Amino acid sequence: MDVNNTAFALIGLLTAFSSLAVEKIPQEITTFITQADSCEYLAGEWDNMLPVARQQSLEKEINEVCSAAKTQQAQLRLRYRTHDDLLEMINRYDF
Template sequence: MMKRLFACVLCCLPLLATAEEKLPRDVAQFIEHAQMCEHFAGEWDEHDKARQREITQAIEQSCGQAQRQWKRLSAKYARQPTLQKIIAENANDAVRSFRK
């Protein structure tokens, strides 16, 4: 499972590097956290309690971070429609509905 996650992250690095060049750093970081939030929110392993604890911790970390960033960035870039659109498009359901 961790190998697959690591491979996924490695595959996404070139895309993130490209995004970071064009986007403000805080927006690029938000996108990364939002993607990880969505990934982990889709994981569930009721048969492996240890793995489930890892998933829960990853969800709390990535979704919590993304949700805080989403609210802050929405206000910060309120007058920049292009960035607002990018932020809104990446505020997926997992980020929007996260509750700790």
């Protein structure tokens, strides 16, 4: 097997394993992770050197997105309190 075929086989294998892992994660947790990542991204975008209008716009977005993520996190912590692997994903974020 040449290098290209080996690489494609490895990629296929990794894709199959990652698909299995993703299927076991409840949709509400993947939705939360997306929301939490958006919160972290937006918070990282804020800068006091930005124009005031952009700062205000970002602050509004951050408040909406991060508040929703924080609420989701509290609900998911309660719902998945006995699932250590899922709880670890939920607890990675600190708002």
